[in-house]
Amino acid sequence: MLGQKLVFGFHGKTLPEEFKNLLREYKIGNVILFLRNVESAEQLRALCAEIQSLVQEETGYPAFIIIDQEGGMVTRLPQDAVNVPGAMALAATADPENARLASEITIRQLRGLGANFNMAPVLDVNSNPANPVIGVRSFGDEAERVASLGCAAIAPYAGSGVLCCAKHFPGHGDTAVDSHLGLPRVDKMEEALEQLELIPFRRAIEAGVPAIMMSHVLFPNIEPEQVPCTMSRRMVTGLLKQKLGFRGLILTDCMEMGAIRDYYGTPEGVVASIKAGVDLAEISSAFDLELAAAKAVNEAAERGEFDVEEIRASVEKILCYKKMLAAQAEPGLCNQPEDRRAAESMARQAISQISGTPFRADENTFFCGCADYRASGAANADGSAVTFPEYMANAFGAEGFVTEKDPDAEEIRAALRQAENCEKIILGTCNGHLFRGQLALAGALAATGKPMAVAALRNPYDLSQIPETVWKLAAYDYAVPAFRALEDIFRGGKATGVCPVKLP
The missing domain is CATH 3.20.20.300 (Glycoside hydrolase, family 3, N-terminal domain)
Incomplete structure (x- = not known):
């Protein structure tokens, strides 16, 4: 036995x-x-x-x-x-x-x-x-x-x-x-x-x-x-x-x-x-x-x-x-529309505004950030197939730029060049507090003086190390339901979530 x-x-x-x-x-x-x-x-x-x-x-x-x-x-x-x-x-x-x-x-x-x-x-x-x-x-x-x-x-x-x-x-x-x-x-x-x-x-x-x-x-x-x-x-x-x-x-x-x-x-x-x-x-x-x-x-x-x-x-x-x-197994229990709607609703309710002044995104917004990656051994080997910058760029008819998870100086300069002609900047981070090239990118983009938002797509701790001039949001997940929720926020919706951890 x-x-x-x-x-x-x-x-x-x-x-x-x-x-x-x-x-x-x-x-x-x-x-x-x-x-x-x-x-x-x-x-x-x-x-x-x-x-x-x-x-x-x-x-x-x-x-x-x-x-x-x-x-x-x-x-x-x-x-x-x-x-x-x-x-x-x-x-x-x-x-x-x-x-x-x-x-x-x-x-x-x-x-x-x-x-x-x-x-x-x-x-x-x-x-x-x-x-x-x-x-x-x-x-x-x-x-x-x-x-x-x-x-x-x-x-x-x-x-x-x-x-x-x-x-x-x-x-x-x-x-x-x-x-x-x-x-x-x-x-x-x-x-x-x-x-x-x-x-x-x-x-x-x-x-x-x-x-x-x-x-x-x-x-x-x-x-x-x-x-x-x-x-x-x-x-x-x-x-x-x-x-x-x-x-x-x-x-x-x-x-x-x-x-x-x-x-x-x-x-x-x-x-x-x-x-x-x-x-x-x-x-x-x-x-x-x-x-x-x-x-x-x-x-x-x-x-x-x-x-x-x-x-x-x-x-x-x-x-x-x-x-x-x-x-x-009872196949009829799986993938019910009401359950899918409820899951999407919870993802929307979770979005938390940490600080900053909201603004609306449009076609003149520059969306930037890394692709999903295996953040730990517990995560799936393949991350989300949809990247945050590409999703948002498609949603708003805007420019998107996908970086590595730990962008170096050359990649940061490339992002800055891409952002030159935009009016606003929105960056998605994914555990930038562990991959600090993301934080360096955030600082460089913020230094342009353009209205800027940062959405933390995994751990919200990234946001404690972002310049105070930035509109800071916590989404807690690098996944399409969280992207949809953020899209609604960027179109003028209100973030009602409350971050459940203290940010240093």
Whole structure:
């Protein structure tokens, strides 16, 4: 039954034969999907059905079909399904019901497609503006707001046939390293976590969240063995299970992420996470690592390295939660017009004016900014196909100029030349506080003295480093719904959102 404790992913829009054989050999009970596996609603529905059929046939139980559908920056659904705004955008609407509504919409999409386990919401308090991986995925930098909105997002999942998962315990909001790429370290004591990071997780546990994901963060002042939370029995069993009293499913983040693969080894990390008390260990895509991990887990069991009673109880818990899953996809739930309208409305409500004097854009406006890019390992490999400057230039019949994500002096000079004959300037930034060439570009354009606006299309922290003469807006997402919302603002609409983080 060890295969029930493993979650594996794959590349491609159909199940590869070698992946099928791996599932058959080790009786793997669960599969995780990413945008790389998705082409359309019809294709995804067929893929989920094939996964369920294979896992049912090989294990006798349904599969958890897991997906990271947070909304906003982390979306995995096709264009003919409804993707909702992300957490920070929902918080910016200043309407707590939007967090609940976004979950209800997402549940309908997943029920309509056949996925049954959503790795959301993010309950990290984004207390570090330099955080490269959480940012707009968080409901904000105040624990109470994160807790309140997180619980609102969790509530609709109860009895829905779809599970949700709060992440990344005990908190990934105060890191300056992306755990997809390196090993984050937070030098806090447990008492400090109680004052901030643990508040949303405690509230979620009280609210009945069915699952919690561990973070790949090192807390050296709490865990003396110098292993990240995912592999720490002190954190998984001692803190989460025993001290906080959590009885639901405990998951790892992906074990092929750099924080585990490069520092501890993926197969070794999976074995350690199970020893720590984790219920479900996940590997996203690397077939060789999945095969090695499956072998390592079975060999560790044969050597008697696991607590047999603990493994039995964990598998029983997994199977108990599988009884709660929807039996089959209901296509009619997906991509309803009213859900699409509601998602667009939330994106519009989120637009926040930080400061400055509004103006209307027209054909004499110069639109500038970088294309979308993979801002962190959590984001999709391919960013938005539509760029902000091109969208706006097309909407207003104006000039658009697309830059690199970190424009150099030569590119800045080119942008200035392009802007010479315009009357107004609108720049879109995308985490310019991390790629400072964008801020240099903003400063150079502002120095022209022309009326100028800057829209932060991801983290709003960019705006604290923009000249005060500029009209500053936060949109929280590099996506077409946010572009449409900004277009309305630039045509004279009012920005009603309230930024949920403090700008330094």
